[in-house]
Amino acid sequence: MIEPPRYPGYDVLAKRNTPSWDAVTRRVIDERLATPSTPRFFTRKEWLTADALCRRIVPQPGEIDPVSLVALLDAKLFANHGAGFRDADMPYMQDAWRKALAAIDRDARAQKNDRGFSDLSEEDQDALLSAMQHGKISGDRWAGINAKTFFERRILVDVPPLYYGHPKAWNEIGFGGPASPRGYVRLDGDRPDPWEAIEASPGDEDKADRENRRVV
Amino acid sequence: MARTLHQHRRPLLRPAVGGPPARLGGLQKERPTAIIIAARRLNRAAGIIAISVLFDSAMEHYRGNFHNKAMWTPIVTSLSSIAVSAHGLADGRHRAHPVRDAVYVAAGFVGLVGTGFHIYNVTKKVGGFNWQNLFYSAPLGAPAAMSLSGLMGFLAERVRDNHPEGEPRVFGLPAGRVVAAATGLSLLGTTAEAGFLHFRGAFHNPAMLLPVSMPPVAAGLLAKAAIGRAGASRTPSKAWLAATAVMGVAGVALHAYGVSRGMGGWRNWRQNAFAGPPLPAPPAFTGLTLAGLAALALLREYAHD
Numbered sequence: 122m123i124e125p126p127r128y129p130g131y132d133v134l135a136k137r138n139t140p141s142w143d144a145v146t147r148r149v150i151d152e153r154l155a156t157p158s159t160p161r162f163f164t165r166k167e168w169l170t171a172d173a174l175c176r177r178i179v180p181q182p183g184e185i186d187p188v189s190l191v192a193l194l195d196a197k198l199f200a201n202h203g204a205g206f207r208d209a210d211m212p213y214m215q216d217a218w219r220k221a222l223a224a225i226d227r228d229a230r231a232q233k234n235d236r237g238f239s240d241l242s243e244e245d246q247d248a249l250l251s252a253m254q255h256g257k258i259s260g261d262r263w264a265g266i267n268a269k270t271f272f273e274r275r276i277l278v279d280v281p282p283l284y285y286g287h288p289k290a291w292n293e294i295g296f297g298g299p300a301s302p303r304g305y306v307r308l309d310g311d312r313p314d315p316w317e318a319i320e321a322s323p324g325d326e327d328k329a330d331r332e333n334r335r336v337v
Numbered sequence: 338m339a340r341t342l343h344q345h346r347r348p349l350l351r352p353a354v355g356g357p358p359a360r361l362g363g364l365q366k367e368r369p370t371a372i373i374i375a376a377r378r379l380n381r382a383a384g385i386i387a388i389s390v391l392f393d394s395a396m397e398h399y400r401g402n403f404h405n406k407a408m409w410t411p412i413v414t415s416l417s418s419i420a421v422s423a424h425g426l427a428d429g430r431h432r433a434h435p436v437r438d439a440v441y442v443a444a445g446f447v448g449l450v451g452t453g454f455h456i457y458n459v460t461k462k463v464g465g466f467n468w469q470n471l472f473y474s475a476p477l478g479a480p481a482a483m484s485l486s487g488l489m490g491f492l493a494e495r496v497r498d499n500h501p502e503g504e505p506r507v508f509g510l511p512a513g514r515v516v517a518a519a520t521g522l523s524l525l526g527t528t529a530e531a532g533f534l535h536f537r538g539a540f541h542n543p544a545m546l547l548p549v550s551m552p553p554v555a556a557g558l559l560a561k562a563a564i565g566r567a568g569a570s571r572t573p574s575k576a577w578l579a580a581t582a583v584m585g586v587a588g589v590a591l592h593a594y595g596v597s598r599g600m601g602g603w604r605n606w607r608q609n610a611f612a613g614p615p616l617p618a619p620p621a622f623t624g625l626t627l628a629g630l631a632a633l634a635l636l637r638e639y640a641h642d
Contacts (some may be wrong), residue, residue, distance in 0.1 A: 140601055140604050140605040140607070140608075143601070301600070302600040302601030302605055303600075303601055303605050303607070303608050304600070304608055304612070305608070306400055306607075306608050306611045306612050307400060307401070307402065312401075312402055312404065314607075314608075315607070316607070
């Protein structure tokens with residue numbers, strides 16, 4: 122079921138040329154929005170697998186123009202901007218993703234008559250990811266990487282933030298984007314500043330829509 | 338125009354220091370007595386403090402989105418206090434005005450109730466009375482400024498309510514001494530508020546020490562004058578009070594500088610002017626020190642109390 126927007130009329134990008142953002146903020150967001158939709162880090166095969174995986178981790182049902190998480194993941198791995206540390210039982214970020222995507226695809230082919238992960242039905246993809254999550258996958262195909270650990274420390278750490286780092290997701294959750302330079306004055310709960318999004322209460326969508334068109 | 342007639346029927350006015358005797362009625366403007374001069378100075382003090390309260394409460398309560406209707410009270414009260422203070426400044430009569438009196442008494446009362454509200458506000462927060470809530474909830478000391486405006490105005494009316502030729506007295510005590518003592522104590526209260534908030538700001542700029550050092554000295558000088566010899570000129574004390582009054586105005590400029598240091602500077606005023614140092618707060622010192630100067634002038638003028 123597709124719900125109506127909680128913050129109707131709200132577009133965080135309307136803040137672009139207001140005191141809420143400065144040149145640095147604009148540059149960062151512009152770069153994010155201009156992320157190439159062709160692989161620079163992944164191979165074509167890895168891209169297809171990663172694309173299918175991202176769509177199951179953060180589904181965007183009914184979305185006409187979904188956020189391309191695989192493109193953002195490719196950009197992240199291409200830039201190799203990690204968290205600044207490596208878990209002792211995992212390879213480095215780039216290496217871990219390459220090995221794990223290959224392993225996921227091999228698992229899919231081994232189970233489903235040589236059909237790659239991206240060719241599986243959503244149910245089968247979920248079943249495989251669920252098996253990973255619950256530690257039911259192991260074997261030589263994973264080349265020493267623990268599938269459960271990879272699910273918890275790479276997939277869940279890397280993929281959802283790509284979605285919630287995108288202005289589209291900010292519009293969805295009424296987030297103001299970077300508080301740089303303008304932050305917030307009213308810090309108590311349910312006391313929004315004039316430049317914050319207003320959540321629509323049922324039946325009051327029109328009012329929220331009007332207010333959300335002047336949150337700059 | 339009954340009032341005007343009454344005004345012209347008054348007896349010979351006591352002249353101000355060194356001035357020629359005042360004349361009655363006619364086209365020539367009456368020279369105000371020292372009592373009227375002092376009363377007007379106190380009206381002005383009440384008005385300046387009320388202006389500070391008006392802008393400060395308007396900004397802070399806008400920040401609080403006027404979520405409680407009672408948050409409009411200081412706006413209405415300070416506007417009333419400003420209006421009657423202007424009326425008092427223009428008034429040359431030796432008599433308390435009932436409307437001015439009522440507004441000033443109401444302002445004093447509203448300030449007390451507001452303090453109660455702000456204390457209640459702190460107790461409602463998680464953790465109740467702790468330093469975090471005292472620093473970041475509605476400031477306890479702010480509504481007291483409304484009371485001080487009322488107090489200064491109330492004293493203005495009491496001083497004015499004296500016979501032109503007598504020694505002005507307030508509740509049977511020499512007016513200069515009462516005003517000096519009240520102003521000195523008020524300065525200490527305002528100093529406590531500034532000290533509290535400047536401590537929150539870690540005194541990161543040395544100028545933040547000025548409002549916790551100059552006003553207490555001014556309060557001490559006023560206390561000394563309140564119990565000291567009448568008729569003294571006290572030029573150094575006057576100079577110090579005047580300097581403190583200037584500090585109150587300069588504080589606005591320094592707070593404006595503080596706002597400019599926030600991220601985004603004045604371009605981001607909608608955040609920084611509200612989350613930064615309060616622009617309208619420092620002139621409260623100016624209002625109180627002007628009242629103190631009125632007290633010193635009364636003490637100088639009436640040497641035989």
